[in-house]
Amino acid sequence: MAAGLLRCSALLIHKKVGDTVEMSSCLPPEGVSSAKWKYKELIIEAKGKEVSVQPQFKDRVELNPTSFSLTVRTLTLQDSGDFIFMSEANDQQRPTVIITLHVHEPITTKPVVTSKSSWHASNNSCGVTLLGVTDSRVTDSRVTDSRVTYSWAVRNQTSSGSRLQYIITPQDGDTGFTCSVSNVVSEKSESVTVKCSRGTR
DSSP: OOOEEEETTTSEEEEEETOOEEEOOHHHHTTEEEEEEEETTTTEEEEEEEEEGGGGGGTTEEEEEOOOEEEEOOGGGGGGGEEEEEEEEEEOOEEEEEEEEEOOOOSSSOEEEEEEEEETTTTTTEEEOOOOEEEOSSSSTTTTOOOEEEEOOOOOOEEESSSEEEOOOEGGGSEEEEEEEOOSSSSEEEEEEOOOTTTTT
């Protein structure tokens, strides 16, 4: 019987550096005669009650001998990739399970927000330009989902991007702007207050 390919509900997992992840085998454990997880060229295999572990995962990995779920602790960026579960039951190879793990660097610092206002005499308003900058860097360029994204919130409006241009008037009084920087596992925000007054430069 040829092995198929099984995609379970936990096909794609996002975690941050230092987290713990548990990956399910997605298959019933009854009647399993052999079971192993493969990661790149590394094999994590259950041999009776003993588990064979490669140096990269030494003291960080646990293979459940009953459910065959795989737990990896203290995740690093280098742990990102496909974890493939292969098993046999009743002398037949079962479907292969592939779980993709993305480990991301968490955002640890708030964005630095700068603002510049200019007075528009023609309509008695101020044009405000705001810029958000973060020193968070993606150190694993292979994981494109780790990209940092920016968003702005002002009153009941939101917009994306690191730069925001907005119009306020003296009647608006103090106007709060919040810049958020995020990736799939973390977010940091910073707020500034801007006031429009005649003659602002």
